[in-house]
Amino acid sequence: MPRPSTFLRALAAVCLVGVAADALRREEAGPVDPVSVAWAGLAALGFQPIGEPELVLEADQPLAWSLERSRPGEDGVRLARSEGGALRQRVRFSGGGEVVVTAGGLLWSVRRPVPTDPGPDPFPLQAQERLEESLRALVGDPSAWNLVRVESWRESGSLWYRARFAGGPGELPPGWRREVEIERAGSTVVAWKQAVHPLGTDVGVVMGRIAELRVLRRPALAAIALAVIGLVLAGAEAHAFHQRIGLGRGAAAGIVAAALAWLARAPSAEAVGMAIVCALAAALRPIWTSVPKRRFAAGAPFGALLFLGLASLPLLVQRLGGWMPMTPASTVDLSPQHLLGTSWFPAVAEEPVLRGAFPGLAAPVFGWWGGALIGAVVGALLHPLPSVPLVAGLGRELLVQLGMVGACRVGGVGAAILARGTCEALLRRPLYPSGLVWDLVALAPLAVGVVLLLRERRAA
Amino acid sequence: MVFVAGAVGAALLVPVTPSRTRLAHAPTLAAARAEREVPGLGLGWGKLRGWNVVEDGWLLTWQPTHGAWLVRAWVPDGPGDVRWRLDAAPWLPGARLSRTAAAGRIGHGQSEVVARERLGRRDWQGGERRLVGALDAGGALPQVPPVGGAPWAAAFAGLLLAGALARTAFPGVISRGWRSMSLWATLAGVALLPVSLPLAARSMTVGVRPWVAELALVATGATVLVALAVGAYRLPAKSGCPPLAWAGSALAAGLLAGRLHAPDWLVNVAGLSWRPGVWIVTAILGGWLAGMAGEGLRELLEPVYRVRAVILAALAAFATWTAGAWLGPVVAVVLAAGGERGHSSWLATAAMWGWVVGAVIESCGWVSPLRDALLVLGLGVASLAAARGPADGGRDEPA
Numbered sequence: 001m002p003r004p005s006t007f008l009r010a011l012a013a014v015c016l017v018g019v020a021a022d023a024l025r026r027e028e029a030g031p032v033d034p035v036s037v038a039w040a041g042l043a044a045l046g047f048q049p050i051g052e053p054e055l056v057l058e059a060d061q062p063l064a065w066s067l068e069r070s071r072p073g074e075d076g077v078r079l080a081r082s083e084g085g086a087l088r089q090r091v092r093f094s095g096g097g098e099v100v101v102t103a104g105g106l107l108w109s110v111r112r113p114v115p116t117d118p119g120p121d122p123f124p125l126q127a128q129e130r131l132e133e134s135l136r137a138l139v140g141d142p143s144a145w146n147l148v149r150v151e152s153w154r155e156s157g158s159l160w161y162r163a164r165f166a167g168g169p170g171e172l173p174p175g176w177r178r179e180v181e182i183e184r185a186g187s188t189v190v191a192w193k194q195a196v197h198p199l200g201t202d203v204g205v206v207m208g209r210i211a212e213l214r215v216l217r218r219p220a221l222a223a224i225a226l227a228v229i230g231l232v233l234a235g236a237e238a239h240a241f242h243q244r245i246g247l248g249r250g251a252a253a254g255i256v257a258a259a260l261a262w263l264a265r266a267p268s269a270e271a272v273g274m275a276i277v278c279a280l281a282a283a284l285r286p287i288w289t290s291v292p293k294r295r296f297a298a299g300a301p302f303g304a305l306l307f308l309g310l311a312s313l314p315l316l317v318q319r320l321g322g323w324m325p326m327t328p329a330s331t332v333d334l335s336p337q338h339l340l341g342t343s344w345f346p347a348v349a350e351e352p353v354l355r356g357a358f359p360g361l362a363a364p365v366f367g368w369w370g371g372a373l374i375g376a377v378v379g380a381l382l383h384p385l386p387s388v389p390l391v392a393g394l395g396r397e398l399l400v401q402l403g404m405v406g407a408c409r410v411g412g413v414g415a416a417i418l419a420r421g422t423c424e425a426l427l428r429r430p431l432y433p434s435g436l437v438w439d440l441v442a443l444a445p446l447a448v449g450v451v452l453l454l455r456e457r458r459a460a
Numbered sequence: 461m462v463f464v465a466g467a468v469g470a471a472l473l474v475p476v477t478p479s480r481t482r483l484a485h486a487p488t489l490a491a492a493r494a495e496r497e498v499p500g501l502g503l504g505w506g507k508l509r510g511w512n513v514v515e516d517g518w519l520l521t522w523q524p525t526h527g528a529w530l531v532r533a534w535v536p537d538g539p540g541d542v543r544w545r546l547d548a549a550p551w552l553p554g555a556r557l558s559r560t561a562a563a564g565r566i567g568h569g570q571s572e573v574v575a576r577e578r579l580g581r582r583d584w585q586g587g588e589r590r591l592v593g594a595l596d597a598g599g600a601l602p603q604v605p606p607v608g609g610a611p612w613a614a615a616f617a618g619l620l621l622a623g624a625l626a627r628t629a630f631p632g633v634i635s636r637g638w639r640s641m642s643l644w645a646t647l648a649g650v651a652l653l654p655v656s657l658p659l660a661a662r663s664m665t666v667g668v669r670p671w672v673a674e675l676a677l678v679a680t681g682a683t684v685l686v687a688l689a690v691g692a693y694r695l696p697a698k699s700g701c702p703p704l705a706w707a708g709s710a711l712a713a714g715l716l717a718g719r720l721h722a723p724d725w726l727v728n729v730a731g732l733s734w735r736p737g738v739w740i741v742t743a744i745l746g747g748w749l750a751g752m753a754g755e756g757l758r759e760l761l762e763p764v765y766r767v768r769a770v771i772l773a774a775l776a777a778f779a780t781w782t783a784g785a786w787l788g789p790v791v792a793v794v795l796a797a798g799g800e801r802g803h804s805s806w807l808a809t810a811a812m813w814g815w816v817v818g819a820v821i822e823s824c825g826w827v828s829p830l831r832d833a834l835l836v837l838g839l840g841v842a843s844l845a846a847a848r849g850p851a852d853g854g855r856d857e858p859a
Contacts, residue, residue: 200580204551204667208527211665212672219679226687232621237628365690374686381679390672 250283300449510661554593700802718818747809754796
């Protein structure tokens with residue numbers, strides 16, 4: 001008759017495998033190859049680009065989340081990646097030509113080099129007709145667009161025209177406007193670009209929430225600053241009374257945190273600050289007797305369960321009449337290293353402080369649970385997503401933090417780090433392209449979790 | 461007791477050249493004047509959220525509940541024009557005026573106005589005058605000056621660290637009375653946070669709802685106070701009570717320091733209705749901190765023990781010219797460092813108590829804070845008299 005703990009371990013292992021399968025199923029197709037779209041866009045203007053393409057990611061996060069809020073569910077996410085133009089890639093060819101492609105593969109703007117002979121200038125009476133012809137060749141629904149303004153000037157021997165066409169909302173939410181601008185030199189279309197003018201109040205809600213969350217982050221930063229003072233004092237006290245301090249462990253933790261911050265392209269001040277705090281917390285861990293014992297195997301199942309809960313939370317909030325973004329904040333880099341950095345930097349840098357230092361410092365006055373709850377509240381204010389009502393986003397982060405408190409109680413700070421990294425990697429995976437390397441980065445913690453569970457069973 | 465009364469009386473009456481002119485009106489009166497004199501802006505001002513004393517006047521802030529705009533007005537304490545300014549969130553829709561219309565509305569030439577495109581409107585700036593869409597948005601306001609005295613603040617922080625290490629490394633008989641008083645003061649501080657929100661008017665931001673900004677402030681304040689409570693529990697003052705004459709002299713020295721350099725934030729506190737509570741909490745917690753910093757300074761000066769008095773006197777004299785708003789805490793630290801280890805919190809708290817009262821007496825000219833300040837001063841003198849002798853007798857415990 002197997003023992004209950006064996007059942008639990010087997011259940012956790014099955015759960016991890018199930019979550020891995022579910023994560024692979026959820027994975028989106030990712031952006032289409034922007035270079036081929038850029039080639040096609042430039043070819044439509046009669047230009048064959050040469051040289052290596054340089055890709056730059058661009059994201060208008062308030063615009064993307066405004067679209068998600070105005071069109072709840074997957075529709076909003078799709079709009080932000082396509083007609084909304086909120087998530088884009090800029091492709092620059094070294095031999096000339098620049099194209100912006102949305103994450104969904106839609107051409108957003110094209111600019112080709114001016115040819116040495118742009119062709120004859122149109123007769124002024126025919127200029128408008130020529131510009132409207134150009135528009136028909138570039139957009140899918142030409143009847144929805146009206147010419148609102150034409151400017152002309154003479155430059156380098158050619159007559160230039162710039163026309164601005166206004167479209168209705170199209171597939172965008174009511175009250176939003178689209179705009180297309182076309183530039184012609186002689187008889188050659190040199191550039192065209194799209195723009196979206198959102199409804200101010202739609203964007204205002206999201207921008208307001210983002211600003212409010214930035215303000216709410218201040219108490220958390222104040223608490224971390226105070227914790228650093230406490231750590232310095234605790235370290236001095238430990239040194240004065242000849243207690244054991246893990247200097248090597250602290251240095252290692254700080255270096256790992258700094259390396260992950262570098263991979264995640266975190267701002268240097270944040271990277272250095274968090275690496276130092278993490279190093280201090282890890283170095284002083286031996287003096288905190290209230291920290292639970294190590295059982296790393298508990299980490300991955302906690303992280304996987306939390307991922308399942310968080311993935312379904314936006315839909316639940318929508319059913320209750322609120323709003324929460326379906327996607328986390330957009331990424332600035334699509335490489336697997338970046339996925340590794342953004343997933344594990346918060347885990348390695350924050351968990352030793354929130355789950356180690358806070359309970360360790362506050363335990364003499366508030367007990368372990370009191371300190372852990374203070375750490376959870378502080379952590380909940382660090383990275384919340386905007387939501388309507390605001391409390392929903394804060395509640396989501398508090399749920400994450402309480403999950404980490406649970407993981408720490410069962411398996412120690414190491415388990416909390418593993419749980420946080422697992423959860424973050426699974427949540428961020430859809431932002432990156434399809435591919436085995438990205439899958440390996442996102443699902444490796446689950447595999448590690450299964451191995452740890454099996455090893456623990458053998459040891460038992 | 462006669463000596464204390466004489467010292468306090470002398471500190472109150474000795475003529476000084478204060479760092480600022482005395483304000484004659486409360487901020488609420490200034491707000492009423494602004495609401496009366498500023499022309500209608502075309503939108504609601506919302507509630508008065510707070511005030512700051514700036515250049516012999518009050519800088520007042522109003523914001524509606526939705527937080528989409530912010531109205532600020534600077535009201536001079538005496539005669540003069542009320543200056544005002546409207547700031548609106550960049551996403552708020554409005555008109556897109558032409559250059560001609562904007563120049564005509566602002567009253568400048570067309571070449572002097574500059575447009576700024578917003579999401580749903582166009583703003584214009586011409587000289588100091590501004591338009592938000594088509595609404596007149598006022599002009600520039602005097603800026604709240606920075607607190608200053610950064611070297612003194614850094615020195616205070618360093619001495620605090622040294623004091624904390626000293627209290628850890630040199631355990632003695634701790635004072636249960638001081639420990640419980642510090643803990644009660646932090647608790648009172650947390651309770652007073654919601655009524656102290658007008659002090660944080662600068663934190664009100666366009667686009668952020670006032671309740672969120674206020675929640676962040678209360679949370680930050682509560683975090684700091686909880687940390688102070690943990691610090692007061694772990695690092696309490698040592699047992700001991702200085703002679704009444706010393707404590708009275710510290711009170712008088714603090715009083716004089718407050719009269720010489722009144723920090724702006726203490727003048728802002730005078731506008732609150734719960735000001736005596738805030739002053740007392742400030743004096744007790746400030747006294748505990750300054751006492752600890754004083755102990756740190758005392759230990760740092762241990763190698764030059766014989767010339768300690770000379771160094772401390774020179775430091776106090778130097779601070780009188782350079783410390784500005786930090787003069788009160790510096791005086792408290794110097795006095796705490798000059799006394800015995802068990803006297804530091806008494807002396808520092810007496811100095812901080814006098815500093816708070818002196819600052820209010822010298823910089824506020826309307827009746828209610830003056831009355832409250834004299835009451836608080838009387839309470840301080842009475843507390844010193846009552847504590848004469850072994851204040852913590854029979855209630856101390858070894859660390």
